[in-house]
Amino acid sequence: MKAIALDMDGTILNNRGEYSPRLVEVLRKLHEQGLMIFIATGRTKSGILRVTPKEVPLSGFVAASGMSIYNHSGSDYEKIVSYRFDRALVEEVLASAREREIYYEAFTAESGGRTLKKDKEYSARDIGGDRPETMFEYEHVQLLKTLDNEEQWVDELNMDELLKVFFISKDIEKIDAWFDYLSGQQKRLDYSLYKTSRHNSEIMLGGKDKGTGLETLVKEYGISAKDVHAIGDSMNDLPLFEICGRKTAMENSTESVISAADDVTEFSNEEDGLAVYLEKTYLK
Numbered sequence: 001m002k003a004i005a006l007d008m009d010g011t012i013l014n015n016r017g018e019y020s021p022r023l024v025e026v027l028r029k030l031h032e033q034g035l036m037i038f039i040a041t042g043r044t045k046s047g048i049l050r051v052t053p054k055e056v057p058l059s060g061f062v063a064a065s066g067m068s069i070y071n072h073s074g075s076d077y078e079k080i081v082s083y084r085f086d087r088a089l090v091e092e093v094l095a096s097a098r099e100r101e102i103y104y105e106a107f108t109a110e111s112g113g114r115t116l117k118k119d120k121e122y123s124a125r126d127i128g129g130d131r132p133e134t135m136f137e138y139e140h141v142q143l144l145k146t147l148d149n150e151e152q153w154v155d156e157l158n159m160d161e162l163l164k165v166f167f168i169s170k171d172i173e174k175i176d177a178w179f180d181y182l183s184g185q186q187k188r189l190d191y192s193l194y195k196t197s198r199h200n201s202e203i204m205l206g207g208k209d210k211g212t213g214l215e216t217l218v219k220e221y222g223i224s225a226k227d228v229h230a231i232g233d234s235m236n237d238l239p240l241f242e243i244c245g246r247k248t249a250m251e252n253s254t255e256s257v258i259s260a261a262d263d264v265t266e267f268s269n270e271e272d273g274l275a276v277y278l279e280k281t282y283l284k
Helices: 023-032 045-050 086-099 117-127 137-148 172-189 210-219 235-243 255-261 273-282
Strands: 003-006 036-040 060-063 068-073 074-082 102-106 165-168 191-194 201-207 228-232 244-248
Touching: 003 210, 023 036, 023 273, 036 210, 036 228, 045 060, 060 201, 060 210, 068 086, 074 137, 074 210, 074 244, 086 102, 086 165, 102 117, 117 137, 165 172, 172 191, 172 201, 210 235, 235 255, 244 255
Parallel strands: 003 036, 003 228, 036 060, 228 244
Antiparallel strands: 060 068, 068 074, 102 165, 165 201, 191 201
16 A cells, blocks of 8 residues: 545544544654555545644645545645535525524635524524533534634625535434435435534535545545555545545444445544554554
């Protein structure tokens, strides 16, 4: 293998949304050995860089599940390509979310999620309060920060630049019903639909996913996806598994991901499973 492509939430990050010091050191050693390190995540650029320590030597990343791709250039990351939603699609989906009082965050390539101020009252009911046992700690912490973050709440969204809309609710039945609704509209509206935890759903442009994003990224380095070892845990990692030369599921993965993998890590993301696996596989 010439590179590894790593998911973030549930793979790189623990349930508090953090890299472990051990993993940072492992990634540094792998880079020194000549292995390129790519991230392929549902997060946008700002969400990736906000939690990734500067010591992690990334060669590039696929952001927003294939909607935006960056390679490493000097001391920064250069955008190779970015895609956007049609305005009418976003307007329709957000109107439906509003009717059902589903909290949402709308993302551009460069900015974090934004939510309309007019939707804050119902959003506070949907995401405020105590953490359900089924919700990751980092999800809950981020939601509580959101309510007090003035930048989050805007009068208008940049509807012509949006590339991802993320939905989350503390009510599992509510978010499951919303996912089913989105699934029913998927063919007509032509978007990709994913669920990366029990409490969320997200949509991106149809025909774009982590797999198409990685294929674009590896061309910049003159290698094939068959030269890449993909590691992930949830349904939006399956397009990576379809094209990469080796695919590994985290111990905490969904069944569909485990079934599609060549092997499974011994430990979960909460037990430093990625660091342990990479050490045994590449640093013997």
